[in-house]
Amino acid sequence: MSQPAVDSDSQDFIELDRVEKVFDVRKKTGFLRSERHEVRAVDSISFTVPRGEMVGYIGPNGAGKSTTIKMLTGILTPSGGRLRVAGIDPSRERIRLAHRIGVVFGQRTTLWWDLPLIDSYRLMHRMYRIPNARYAENLDRCVELLDLAELLDRPVRQLSLGQRMRGDIAAALLHDPEVLYLDEPTIGLDVISKAKVREFLRDLNAERGTTVLLTTHDLQDIEQLCRRVMVIDHGRLMYDGPLSGLHEVGESERMLVVDLERELPPLTVESARVVKVEGPRQWLAFPAAQSAAPLVARIAQAYPLVDLSVREPDIEAVIAKMYADRATA
Amino acid sequence: MVGAPYGGLRGSLSAYRMIAAMWIRSTMAYRTSFAITAFVNFAVTAFDFLAILLMFAQVDRLGGYSLGEIALLYGCTSTSFGLADLAIGSMDRLGRRVRDGTLDALLVRPAPVLAQVAADRFALRRLGRVTQGVLVLAYAFAVLDISWTPAKALLIPVMLLSGAAIFGAVFVGGAAFQFVAQDASEVQNAFTYGGNTLLQYPPTVFAKDIVRSVTFVLPLAFVNWLPALYVLDRPYPLDLPHWTAFLPPLVAAGCCALAGAAWRVGLRSYRSTGS
Numbered sequence: 001m002s003q004p005a006v007d008s009d010s011q012d013f014i015e016l017d018r019v020e021k022v023f024d025v026r027k028k029t030g031f032l033r034s035e036r037h038e039v040r041a042v043d044s045i046s047f048t049v050p051r052g053e054m055v056g057y058i059g060p061n062g063a064g065k066s067t068t069i070k071m072l073t074g075i076l077t078p079s080g081g082r083l084r085v086a087g088i089d090p091s092r093e094r095i096r097l098a099h100r101i102g103v104v105f106g107q108r109t110t111l112w113w114d115l116p117l118i119d120s121y122r123l124m125h126r127m128y129r130i131p132n133a134r135y136a137e138n139l140d141r142c143v144e145l146l147d148l149a150e151l152l153d154r155p156v157r158q159l160s161l162g163q164r165m166r167g168d169i170a171a172a173l174l175h176d177p178e179v180l181y182l183d184e185p186t187i188g189l190d191v192i193s194k195a196k197v198r199e200f201l202r203d204l205n206a207e208r209g210t211t212v213l214l215t216t217h218d219l220q221d222i223e224q225l226c227r228r229v230m231v232i233d234h235g236r237l238m239y240d241g242p243l244s245g246l247h248e249v250g251e252s253e254r255m256l257v258v259d260l261e262r263e264l265p266p267l268t269v270e271s272a273r274v275v276k277v278e279g280p281r282q283w284l285a286f287p288a289a290q291s292a293a294p295l296v297a298r299i300a301q302a303y304p305l306v307d308l309s310v311r312e313p314d315i316e317a318v319i320a321k322m323y324a325d326r327a328t329a
Numbered sequence: 330m331v332g333a334p335y336g337g338l339r340g341s342l343s344a345y346r347m348i349a350a351m352w353i354r355s356t357m358a359y360r361t362s363f364a365i366t367a368f369v370n371f372a373v374t375a376f377d378f379l380a381i382l383l384m385f386a387q388v389d390r391l392g393g394y395s396l397g398e399i400a401l402l403y404g405c406t407s408t409s410f411g412l413a414d415l416a417i418g419s420m421d422r423l424g425r426r427v428r429d430g431t432l433d434a435l436l437v438r439p440a441p442v443l444a445q446v447a448a449d450r451f452a453l454r455r456l457g458r459v460t461q462g463v464l465v466l467a468y469a470f471a472v473l474d475i476s477w478t479p480a481k482a483l484l485i486p487v488m489l490l491s492g493a494a495i496f497g498a499v500f501v502g503g504a505a506f507q508f509v510a511q512d513a514s515e516v517q518n519a520f521t522y523g524g525n526t527l528l529q530y531p532p533t534v535f536a537k538d539i540v541r542s543v544t545f546v547l548p549l550a551f552v553n554w555l556p557a558l559y560v561l562d563r564p565y566p567l568d569l570p571h572w573t574a575f576l577p578p579l580v581a582a583g584c585c586a587l588a589g590a591a592w593r594v595g596l597r598s599y600r601s602t603g604s
Contacts, residue, residue, distance in 0.1 A: 023602060024602065070433065073436070073437050074436065074437070075433050075436040075437065075600065076600055076601070077597075077600045077601045079601075091600065094436065095340075095439050095440070095441075096439075098437055098438055098439035099439050101437070103434075103437045105433070105434060108429075108430070108431060108434070110434045112351055112355060113355070114355040114358045114359075115351065115354055115355055115358065119351065119354065123347060123348075123351055126347055127344065127347060127438060127439065127440060128439060155358070
């Protein structure tokens with residue numbers, strides 16, 4: 001309250017400083033008897049996100065992702081540390097914060113099941129007290145970009161999962177939130193719906209400068225949307241940096257697929273090894289941290305190259321490897 | 330900056346109205362179903378009074394009270410309880426919302442959680458209960474020969490509204506308890522529905538300990554017993570003084586304050602434990 005102007009202008013839109021969340025878990029050990037023990041769902045996490053960034057927040061189930069999101073949205077009170085979103089302490093000023101954030105829970109809709117989609121939007125309009133012109137403008141934009149025109153008058157229960165997710169994303173954006181939290185936004189969606197959702201999020205981030213924080217199990221979400229990724233496990237931040245850096249940490253390999261004019265024995269190229277040959281097509285693995293350009297140049301020089309493509313490594317494997325390294329370290 | 334926070338009483342009422350209106354429209358999507366459930370709600374609650382009528386086919390008095398007098402007690406508590414049930418009767422679903430995590434969705438909305446939970450599943454069909462309560466009350470006024478005074482006439486609406494507020498406080502308090510024990514909706518129902526049934530009969534048919542506990546512990550006696558006995562010029566249970574008949578508004582205010590405090594404690598505990 002005291003100095004909102006200073007806080008919201010600061011570079012770091014989301015700030016976490018040694019934030020902790022400790023749960024007291026009771027385990028039943030008998031009739032009326034239980035044992036208490038502490039679970040550190042979030043264990044001293046610090047990071048900042050500047051305005052307009054799009055960040056992927058990933059980790060295995062139970063790693064502390066949802067708990068972090070719940071603290072950022074004001075649902076849960078942190079047990080320790082300092083947390084600010086747009087200069088607001090979420091747990092103390094939940095309602096003030098609510099006007100400035102949008103939240104999409106991937107697995108459950110917040111739309112009104114039996115009512116036409118448009119009715120849910122009208123409720124948002126009134127509940128968030130969105131000025132009429134802004135509401136109309138934002139709704140038009142969402143309807144156009146998320147392809148909702150045909151769905152507005154249909155009861156939500158008749159929508160497919162993908163249509164409902166698009167409907168939910170629109171509902172979270174009508175009040176112009178400065179930050180959008182997405183919890184598994186593409187879970188259960190078909191390929192086309194996923195692509196639509198991702199394209200929309202990219203545009204939103206690019207055009208409106210909306211800060212986006214998304215948790216996901218779908219690593220393509222991250223690959224296609226986020227330049228920065230945070231990996232959390234056991235309540236601790238294991239990695240925070242660009243996606244490419246994650247490959248370095250995980251020492252993963254990228255794959256160069258080359259199509260040659262004719263069938264040849266496996267190529268011999270420096271710093272790459274052939275892992276598969278199929279007729280004139282060959283697969284070469286090379287370190288993810290290394291540029292593909294010199295490698296391609298070398299191959300083109302020595303062999304009859306027709307076509308090529310580079311495949312990014314599977315991040316899931318990278319993360320699994322990272323966890324394994326930490327465990328043994 | 331974006332609109333001012335939507336808190337306080339005004340924010341609560343406005344959020345409540347909006348959400349209740351959405352639920353009414355949701356139920357109106359199935360009009361026939363609404364008509365049937367509203368009638369069933371009326372009929373089922375009317376069975377309670379039917380049971381009393383059946384008893385009076387065998388006896389002239391119940392605990393020293395005539396049918397008309399019991400109709401007054403019955404009509405008052407049914408109307409009060411019906412109003413509370415209509416307004417916030419779905420609060421016993423809070424435990425389920427805590428369990429399945431849908432409460433979180435309410436916590437990211439710019440409106441007080443209590444108002445949102447209170448309006449949850451707002452059901453007009455519950456007018457059925459209010460309707461039968463009002464009808465029985467009208468019957469009581471028709472058959473009873475009450476020597477009306479201004480105080481008595483004023484006491485009737487005051488009693489109905491205070492009673493609704495007391496039951497409402499029990500609903501809120503019970504919901505607050507569900508933050509801690511998510512499957513406690515049956516406990517809550519015992520006090521709300523059970524309390525309503527208890528109050529349909531005169532205090533003279535119950536053991537002293539029960540009367541004492543619903544007077545001093547959970548003050549349901551102020552919903553109808555004490556004010557209605559004043560209207561009927563009947564002796565008071567537990568030798569209470571007559572002025573206690575005028576306490577319901579104060580008792581209701583006290584109950585609401587306590588329930589509000591319990592709600593805040595419950596919500597705070599939810600937000601710190603998240604379970």
